[in-house]
Amino acid sequence: MEVEVKAEAKEDARSTVRAIDRDGLERLLGLLREEGYRTIGPTVRDGAIVYDEIESVRDLPAGWKDEQAPGRYRLVRRPDDALFGHVVGPISWKAFLFRPRETLTAAARGEGGALEFRRAPFEPERAAFIGVRSCDLAAIAVQDTVFTGGPYVEPRYAALRRAAFIVAVNCLESGALCFCASMGTGPRARRGFDLALTEIEGRFTVEAGSDAGRRLLERLGAEEARAEDAARVEEGTARCAASMAKRMDPAGLPELLLGNLDHPRWDEVAARCLACANCTMVCPTCFCSTVEETSDLTGSSAGRVRVWGSCFTEEHGKVHGGSYRPEIKDRYRQWLTHKLASWVPQFGTSGCVGCGRCIAWCPVGIDITEEVAAIRASPGPVPDVQGLPLAPVPSPLPAPRAPAASSVEEDLVPRPAAVTAAVRETPDTVTLHVRPPQGFSFRPGQFNMLSLPGVGEVPISISGWDGTAVEHTIRAVGPVTRQLAALRPGQELGMRGPYGSSWPVDEAKGCPAWVVAGGLGLAPLRPLVRELIGRPEDFPEVRLIGGSRTPGDILFVREILGWIGRRNLQTHLTVDRAGPDWRGSIGVVTQLLDDASIEGVYFVCGPEIMMRFAVRRILEAGVPPQRVYVSMERNMKCAAGFCGCCQYGPLFVCKDGPVFRYDSVAYLFERSGF
């Protein structure tokens, strides 16, 4: 079944409003189950209204209302016995589409010990969602964009989404924390549903929003609604919107928040925030995830399981050697700026739909609308958001896309690849030559995801191509890289990729090309150097500036020695410290940039701190920031824009990077906590 969206459904003659009573609703549930749908709807459990399987109208929370306030949620009796007289609870529909736990791939040793990877078997359940509020329809549309609107399609989400039937419910009463009206997402359901109900004094009006909905309505044989009832849908939702006390002004939020990254309010909110991650769990659009490795006891099969993650956890921003967002302030700011600001350039819409869940379920009652209002009330003196890739806030929300089956889904499944050679570069660094799957090609600067079943998966930049195998230079620092670095020729690993942006080699045509590498940063630059020096007519003047900790840490020594005498290459290496045997330069790499050419194009990669100082020197020399490229590193779990871990401001390092033109990251580059 396709979820098909017709913006003009209202004008459609076939979508006349029908009316049913409770028995009609019961018949509707029955028909859905007859068509093979599991019916899921609101029901009372543990003092909250949650979404769970419902077998009959009797399972709906008749006569209950959810009283909500910041940090507070409780069920109370209503004077009537309305079935949908509540708003939204701790569970959102993402639990059924982007499920909290999902096995991604399974790996096994086949006959003769060869590695095999499979996409984990997946049977999408056909589910009918009963009682989806307008805000949650908007949230589903947002997640559709996240999981199916990019270069990759998340296959499990897409399959579940394709198999879902959506029965919306219009809100005639909002909750105390609802602010959908100001966000333009409710309370009237206008699109993105198959059927939409409005509960009026024990009866329901029903409208169809898709062909599937219309077909079901025909089968239901419901009578046409009375004109007054149809009119009450519009009046009632309009009255609900007008009476909504809470609001958030979405205008200009990306500029406001990204222009106020040092606002004192972040410190104030951080002092209250517990970093418990509740808000991200209850948020219907939050999509971050992480991955757990599982393996059976014999080690013959292993799986990768995706679980919900949160930018409030330390793990989210973590790479070996530390976390990019160590402070609670960094994490709260990440969450809020992502949701309300970065989301816009990323997905063309705000990440907030105004449902108010994060306010109710925050143990200390932090209110997103108040945080925004506080910053709006006293914006910093110079909001500098130059160079920000901001898109206008589209209004209304983009129509939910019907996610299509896509062959690129397979790109996310690792394929077995055999090591053909392992070359030790330094005591802790090895270059693995790996024969890639058929048809592999890459551009300098891109990376692959390399994995070992049961151990883990890591992004590793591509350091070259030897004619038959792709080279990966790996430093043994964590559990996964240690085991990768220990692989011997003939052994297999999992590979998927290549991913990410590449060094824009041709930007340097006819200009001095400066390649500035620090430590392992030379690895992703090596294929660039090879290309530059291989095309002397295009790149007559290449300069390689390389810094390492000690002479023993210099990578690719033999190859670099072989480059001596290349007419278009000058190499300057330096080390931070050395013993008596080293005759070369000693001192930090930035000192080799004192005579940076103003005409040059710069390709910089190394530890972030080294890049910061190197870029500063380059800019001090008068080089325009548009001629400087840097390669960033962040935590990466998916490489496809799904897991959210690799965010750097509004950018995804995995798909927008890792190579960025400096001016696009300049306003974040000198800051920490991103």
Added chain:
Amino acid sequence: MNPNGDPDPAAVIRELKVFQSLGGPQVEALAGICREVRYPAGSVIFREGDAGADIYVVLEGRVALGVAIPGGPDMRFLSLGPGDFLGWSAFLPRKPKMSNARATEPARLLSIDGAKLRSLCDQDHDMGYRVVLEILSAVSSRLQATRLQLIDMYRAEPR
């Protein structure tokens, strides 16, 4: 040591970026207190604790600075090349050398008598200001670099 009578130290000084700001008579005065010296590769120019009478400017070659680590070889943390000051602490009274300097490539240096330079600068504060500005700029960029080395940025480098 390998002193070498250079015909015209003033011409050498005029070529140096660090003395670019000096006027003609100042260059002449400076020329009167310096000489050119050569060190073969591997030779010691000065050692930690030496009284350190001379300030140098590297004209050619490379010099490594290091600190003796008991029980091991010197730890070298900076190399200097053409145009760089070496042994600037000789400009300060009673300041011994703070590191070992050794030529790692055959080196030609301009050697300036530190005490005489100081008295020149005492007499001519304008010259003194210019010289101190150059020394300060060298010291400042070395301090910067030392901070970066202190961070040891490649050590726990992720990637």
